[in-house]
Amino acid sequence: MKFLDLARVHIRSGGGGAGCVSFRREKFIEFGGPDGGDGGDGGSVWAEAVEGLNTLIDYRYQQHFFARSGQPGMGNQKTGRSGEDIVLKVPLGTEIIDDDEETVIADLTEPGQRVLLAQGGNGGWGNLRFKTSTNRAPARANPGQEGVERAIWLRLKLIADAGLLGLPNAGKSTFLAAVSNARPKIADYPFTTLVPNLGVVGIDEQEFVMADIPGLIEGASEGRGLGDQFLAHVERCSVLLHLLDGTSNTITKDYRTIIGELEAYAGELAEKPRILALNKADALDRKTLGTRRRALEKASGGEVFVISGATGEGIREVLRALHAEIRADRQSRAPLEVTKWQP
Numbered sequence: 001m002k003f004l005d006l007a008r009v010h011i012r013s014g015g016g017g018a019g020c021v022s023f024r025r026e027k028f029i030e031f032g033g034p035d036g037g038d039g040g041d042g043g044s045v046w047a048e049a050v051e052g053l054n055t056l057i058d059y060r061y062q063q064h065f066f067a068r069s070g071q072p073g074m075g076n077q078k079t080g081r082s083g084e085d086i087v088l089k090v091p092l093g094t095e096i097i098d099d100d101e102e103t104v105i106a107d108l109t110e111p112g113q114r115v116l117l118a119q120g121g122n123g124g125w126g127n128l129r130f131k132t133s134t135n136r137a138p139a140r141a142n143p144g145q146e147g148v149e150r151a152i153w154l155r156l157k158l159i160a161d162a163g164l165l166g167l168p169n170a171g172k173s174t175f176l177a178a179v180s181n182a183r184p185k186i187a188d189y190p191f192t193t194l195v196p197n198l199g200v201v202g203i204d205e206q207e208f209v210m211a212d213i214p215g216l217i218e219g220a221s222e223g224r225g226l227g228d229q230f231l232a233h234v235e236r237c238s239v240l241l242h243l244l245d246g247t248s249n250t251i252t253k254d255y256r257t258i259i260g261e262l263e264a265y266a267g268e269l270a271e272k273p274r275i276l277a278l279n280k281a282d283a284l285d286r287k288t289l290g291t292r293r294r295a296l297e298k299a300s301g302g303e304v305f306v307i308s309g310a311t312g313e314g315i316r317e318v319l320r321a322l323h324a325e326i327r328a329d330r331q332s333r334a335p336l337e338v339t340k341w342q343p
Contacts, residue, residue, distance in 0.1 A: 003054075003055050003057070003196070004055050004056045004057045004059070004060055004156075005055070005056060005155065005156040005157075005158075005196075005230075005232070005233070006056070006153065006154070006155050006156070007056045007059035007060060007063070007153070007154045008063065008099075008151060008152070008153050008154075009059055009063045009064070009065060009088070009151070009152060009153075009154060010063055010064045010065070010149070010150075010151050011045045011064075011065045011066070011086075011088075011117055011118050011149070011150060011151075011152065012045070012065075012066045012067065012118065012147055012148065012149040012150075013042055013043060013044050013045050013067050013118035013119055013120045013121065013147035013148045013149075014041075014042025014043040014044075014066075014067040014068045014069040014070060014083035014120045014121065014147050015042045015069040015070070015120075015121040015144050015145065015146045015147045016039050016040070016041055016042050016069070016070045016120070016121035016122045016123040016124060016143075016144025016145045016146075017038075017039025017040045017041075017042075017069065017070035017071045017072040017073060017080035017081075017123045017124065017144045018039045018072040018073070018123075018124045018141065018142070018143045018144050019036060019037070019038055019039050019072070019073050019123070019124035019125045019126035019127065019129070019141030019142045019143070019144075020036035020037050020038075020039075020072060020073035020074050020075060020078075020126045020127070020141060021034075021036050021126070021127045021139055021140065021141045022034065022035050022036040022037075022074070022075030022076070022126070022127065023035065023036075023075075023137065024075075024076070033131065033136065033137065034126075034127040034128045034130070034131050034137060034138055035075055035076055035077050035128055036073055036074075036075060036077075036126030036127040036128050036141055037073035037074050037075070037076070037077050037078040037079045037080065037126045037128070038073045038079045038080070038123050038124065038125050038126050038129065039070050039071065039072050039073045039079075039080045039123030039124045039126075039142075039144045040070030040071045040072075040073075040079060040080035040081045040082040040083065040123045041070050041082040041083065041120050041121070041122055041123050042067060042068070042069045042070050042082070042083045042120030042121040042122075042123075042144070042145070042147050043067030043068050043069075043070075043082070043083030043084045043085045043086060043120050044067060044085045044086075044116060044117075044118060044119050044120040045065060045067055045085070045086045045088070045116075045117045045118040046085060046086070046087045046088065046114055046115065046116055046117060047087070047088045047090055047094075047096055047106070047108065047114065047115050047117055047154075048087050048088070048089055048090070048108075048112065048113070048114045049090055049091070049092050049093075049094060049108035049109065049110060049111060049112065049113045049114075050089045050090070050091070050092075050111065050112075051092065051111050053089065053090065053091035053092075054091050054158070054198065055091065055156070056090070056091070056094070056154050056156050058089075059088075059154060065086050065088060066086075067083055067084065067085060067086045067118070067120060067147070068083035068084055069083050069121075069144070069147065070082050070083050070120070070121070070123045070144060072124075072144075073123070073124070073126045073141070077126075077128060079123070080123060082120075082123070083120060085120070087114075088117075088154075090108060090154060090156075091156055092108065092109060092110070092111065092159050093108070093109055093156055093157045093158055093159040093236065094107075094108050094154055094155065094156050094157075095107050095108075095154075095155045095156075095157060096108070096115060096117065096152055096153075096154065097152065097153040097154075097155055098150075098152060098153075099150065099151040099152060099153070101153060105117070105152070109159065109236075117150075117152060118147065118148040118149070118150060119148060120147060121144055121145030121146050121147045121148075122144065122145045123144050123145075124141060124142035124143045124144045124145070125141060125142045126141050127139060127140060127141045155232070156233075157232045157233055157235055157236055158196055158198060158211055158233040158236070159209070159236055160198060160209045160210060160211035160233070160234070160236065160237050161208035161209050161210065161237060161238050161239070161322075161326045162201075162208060162209070162210045162211070162237055162238065162239050162240070162241055162322050162326060163210070163211045163213065163233070163234030163237040163239075163240045163241070164176060164210065164211065164212040164213065164234075164240075164241050164243060165213070165216065165234070165240050165241065165242045165243070165258055165262075166215060166216075166242060166243040166244060166245075166258065166279075167215050167216065167217060167244075167245065167254055167257065167258065168214075168215030168217065169215070169245060170215065170243045170244060170245045170279060171243055171245065171279040171280055171309045171310075172212050172215070172243055173197070173212060174309035174310060175212075175243060175279065175307075175309035175315075176197060176199050176210060176212045177199075177309075178309045178310075178312060178315060179199070179201045179210070179315060179319060180199025180200055180201045180202075180210060181199055181200055196211055196212065196213045196214075196230055196233045197211070197212045198210070198211055198212075199212070201319060201322075203316065203319040203320060203323055204320065204323070206323055208322070208323060208326050210241075210322075211233055211234055211237065213230040213231065213233055213234060214230050216231075216257075216258055216261050217257070218257045218260075218261070231262075231265050231266075231269065234269070235266070235268075235269060237272065238272075238273070238325055238326045238328075238329035238330070239272065239273045239274070239275060239322055239325035239326060239329070240269075240272050240273070240274045240275070241274075241275050241277060241318065241322060242255075242258060242274055242275065242276050242277070243277050243279045244276070244277070244278055244279060244296065245279060245280055246278045246279055246280040246281055246283065246284050246289065246292060246306075247280050247283050247284065251278075251292045251295060251296060252295050252296065252299040255276070255296060255299055255300060256299065273325045273329075275305065275318065275321050275322060275325070276296065276300050276302060276303070276304050276305065277304070277305040277306070277307050277314070277318055278292060278293055278296060278304055278305065278306050278307070279307055279308065279309060280308060280309075280310070281306045281307060281308040281311075281313055281314065282308040282310055282311045282313065289306060293306060305317060305318045305321070
């Protein structure tokens with residue numbers, strides 16, 4: 001299945017059916033009068049977050065969603081049939097954004113959470129509604145209310161507890177494959193990861209979700225490499241794991257490159273709890289490993305874990321540190337309420 005995290009769709013709610021002008025004329029019925037029914041309501045367009053989806057690929061092949069209009073009213077006080085609603089099924093973590101690409105209409109993060117995107121038009125009144133003591137035979141009816149037409153953007157931000165960051169070939173995919181059930185592509189050349197990957201990690205009988213995004217390079221905020229378009233998928237994470245290639249001769253520069261790109265993308269992302277790990281320890285001798293670890297501790301001002309995704313060295317300690325940050329973040333959050341937004 002192809003990965004797609006941004007899609008533009010056109011939606012239109014159904015218009016209301018017109019009211020009916022009708023008079024009762026039946027043989028042997030002494031009293032007639034108006035009996036025109038109301039028009040049916042138009043169908044509305046909703047978006048709903050559902051489990052089991054992790055891409056917006058369905059909206060690449062279909063971008064137009066038009067609800068049916070209500071049927072007009074009929075004589076004998078018959079109301080027209082209402083149009084059926086349309087529901088756009090989207091993955092958890094999908095943001096609904098207005099066509100200006102700035103206004104966030106809704107953020108669907110809970111299963112079953114719904115938002116009304118376009119309200120169907122009301123059906124028009126038939127002439128029976130206008131009957132009064134002074135107007136016994138009204139010959140007027142209302143047309144149905146028109147539907148709403150608009151364009152919106154769907155932007156997916158994957159929901160994960162921990163996110164992997166690093167330069168290309170830092171060993172992120174190898175690490176994710178070693179600690180989870182994910183099977184990302186692994187190769188000895190840069191940018192083997194082209195789309196985000198998710199994996200469920202287990203540690204001490206606890207589980208959390210980890211996201212691996214394509215590697216960043218210097219200038220990613222300006223569009224170099226794959227750019228910083230995938231950083232949105234770690235915005236929701238409780239903690240970030242910053243992996244560094246221990247075989248690099250510019251280890252402190254590599255560290256500052258990633259921090260600089262995080263700050264250029266969004267200050268909030270740079271301020272998230274972050275755990276630093278020196279990867280590929282199996283490829284270094286102890287003296288070189290100690291030197292580079294001390295250099296990183298001086299540059300970052302914090303603890304540096306030494307790990308190897310290939311051999312499993314130090315992995316359990318890193319996972320426990322990640323889970324501690326995730327647990328603390330979960331306890332500090334208030335429960336989310338499922339709400340509905342109406343334009």
